[in-house]
Amino acid sequence: MPELPEVETTRRGIAPYLEGQAVQSLLVRESRLRWPIPAHLTSTLAGAQVLQVSRRGKFLLIQTDRGTALSHLGMSGSLRVLTRPEAPEKHDHFDLITDAGSIIRYRDPRRFGALLWAGEDHSTHPMIARMGPEPLSDDFDGQHLFAHSRGRKGAVKNFIMNGEIVVGVGNIYACESLFSAAIHPRRPAGRISLARYELLADEIKKVLAKAIEMGGTTLRDFVNGSGQAGYFKQSLNVYDREGQPCVGCAKPIRREVIGQRSTYFCAGCQR
DNA sequence: AGACAGACCTGTGAGC
C-alpha cells in the first residue's frame, strides 16, 4: 500500500494531533506485526511529550522527550485520528491516545507494518541507518543515480526501488516515473546515461510531489489521517492500466513481472 | 557485492 506520498499524507494528517501533546497511553491489541511491538513501549510512552512527527523513507518518526517511536505502514497499514471513541475493528492493532483525547488508530490487515522503538538517536537504528537519500531532497539527483548504478546489471526498476539507493520509491511510483522518463523498466541500471538519469531523478521528484499534493494514491484501502482516500489514482499513466491505451502513443499498456512485482509500462514509449 | 527467490499475513476478485 503506502509509498512515500501516502506516508507523508499520513504524517501531515496525524502531526497536528500529536505534536506538543502528551501521550496518555498506548493501547496494544495485537503486538504481532512484522516484528513484535516491544513490550516496554506501553510504559515507555505513557506520559511522554511528543516533540515532532517526521518521516524518513516510509517510516513515520514520532519523536518524544524520551526517544523516537518508528512506525511503518507495510502493505496495508493506515493511521488515522479519531476525535471521539469508536469501537475497534478486527485489524485495529494499536491506539496511541493523547492527554487531549485524540486517538491515533493503527489498522493493518496484513500485519506487514511495524511499531518500533529507536531510543534517543533514531538515525543509527538498523532500519534507518543504511537508507539512501530522500528523493525530494537536494542529496538526490541524476548524478547520484548514475554514480551508484555503474556496473549493475539488474533492472533499473529494481535499482530505483532499492532503499539503499533512494528511499520511498515503491512499485506504483517506480512504474510511473520510468514511464515519464521514457525508460524501459528492464533496462540494466548500469547501461543508462547520466542525461537519462537526470531526467529520471526529476520525474521521480515530480511524480512524488504531485502525489503528495493530491493526498496519495488509493488503490483499494489507503486512507489519510482523517480516514479519506487519496486522489492520485486518477493521474496514473501506467500503473494498474494493463491493456488500456498509452496516453502517449495509444499502444496497450503491458504488465510483466520484474523482481517478483507487477510492472506496467509502454513498450512503444519506454526504451 | 549484487542478484534473485522466498518469506511474512489477510483480503478480494475472478473463474469454475
Place this chain on the structure above:
DNA sequence: TGCTCACAGGTCTGTC
C-alpha cells in the same frame, strides 16, 4: 453459493 487461485501499496533474509 462456495471453492481455488492469483494477486495486492514492502522489505528483510538466505542462497548462489
